[in-house]
Amino acid sequence: MMTIATSVKQCLANIKGIEAQLSSLALNSNDKGAQEVFHDTMITIASVKKDLQSRVLELERLEPQYKG
Amino acid sequence: MPSWIDIIIRSFVFLALLLFMTKILGKKQISELSFFEYVSGITIGSIAGEAITGLEKNMFQGMAAIIIFSLATLFADILALKSKSFRDFIEGRGTILIKDGKVLEENLKKEKYTIDELSALLRQKDIYRVADVEFAVLEPRGNLSALLKRENRPLTPKDLQMKVPAEKEPQTVIMDGSILDEALRSSGKSRGWLETELEKLELTLNNVFIGQVDSYGELTVDIYDDKLQVPSPTQRPLLLASLKKTQADLEIFSLETQDEKSKAMYEKNAKLLQETIDKLAPYLSS
Structure with a gap:
């Protein structure tokens, strides 16, 4: 299942690509x-x-199982 | 001396002389002939023709005439540069044929133009209704310049208050499979960069007929093999698409999250990205 943490991570990766x-x-x-x-x-x-x-770090703290 | 040898010698001498004189007179002679320059040009040509084939005459007389005619034209050019009244006298002035949307019949008569000739000149400028024209001048060189009424002019980005990015002229960096170093340098690129770009397109240098770099530093090529498809640069449109996608993602996150603080953060950044998209759109859509 897609969690918020993974989709935010994906979005972060996109942002890095754009940058x-x-x-x-x-x-x-x-x-x-x-x-x-x-x-x-x-x-x-x-x-x-x-x-x-920083949001990704927060989410990782909240849902440690999705730490990747 | 047999006459045919004489003709050969004269031909080469006059060719050299004419070449030299036309270089001195410059480009103006071909592009913007005033009537005086037109006539003097023809005269120079016919003197040369006469002097080459007129074997009974001394060829130095012809050379002298050509030099005098060329220098007189040159002198008139220089004087015209210095003085406005002399310029008007030699090159003539434009005659206004249409003003405030009305044809000035007096001036038309003075220039001996019929209304048919005027409408033919207007048609050459894709104007079929005299009523559409605000102002038209018959230039000294015989061509017509016309200003359309505001509402009939072609629409420009300025009319639409659209922002369009400035664009530099593209530089041709590859011609016939060889690199033009000077153009490459003025576009601020190196041979190494060019090789990488060609590699990205899966091409080698000797496949390329023309290669140009545009103001975004993108390479576009035309290759010898016309059956082969070369991808056109898509980096910028793709970047715009991924910016839009990211902006949408942030808006979704802001709707989904329960946490007030992160909601505000997502909203702020979604807005920032929207501003960025608006700012970049003119540069990224090609």
């Missing part, structure tokens, strides 16, 4: 404006990632 792609787009773009937008959004995504990470 990495934004970082590569920021590095590969030639346009200053685009670079800035990609960089700024990457920082926003990083803050979302941090919140989700």
Whole structure:
């Protein structure tokens, strides 16, 4: 069964993927404006990632059997 | 000296002279001929023709005439750069044919244009109703420039208040299977990067006819084998899709959780992601 903990973990993995792609787009773009937008959004995504990470830790404490 | 040798010599001499003179006169001669430049160009050509085949005459006379004509044109060009009134005199001024949506018959008559010719010129610009035109000028070079009324102009992103990202010109980095290092450098990429990108597409360099890098650093290629399908870059649209999915996930979590604190956290981050999606959408949809 899908528990909340596993789906939040999946979501966290997606967020990490998005962050990495934004970082590569920021590095590969030639346009200053685009670079800035990609960089700024990457920082926003990083803050979302941090919140989700701490939520995953909490959930692992609540449901230790799903620790993975 | 047999006359045919004379003709060969003269041909090469005049070809070289004409090449030299056209280089001095520059591109303007071909693209934006004023009537004066047009006539002087023709004259230079016919003097050259005359001097090459007119064996009974001294060819240096022809050369002198060509040089004088070229220098006079060049001199007129330089003077036209310096003085506005001389420019108007030599190159002519535009004549307004339509103003405030009304045809100015006086000016049409002055330029000896019939209404048929005016509507033919408008049709070349895809305008079929004179009433749609706000303003039209007959340029000195004989072409018509027309400004449509506001409501008849094509819709632009600005009209829709849409944000569109700036775009740099694509750089051609591969041509005929060889790497163009200068273009590669100006797009800020290295040979190593190019090799990795080609590897991702499962191609080798000598399969590629044209390769271009766009402003997002994505490589698009055209290959020799037209039967082979090359995947077009999908990274950015996919990224947008996964952002949207993640945003939806966070909203679901916020509805499912009982814990007030995490509910607030999910809601805050779902909102943050929505803002991010709105900000990125112009850059990610291609």
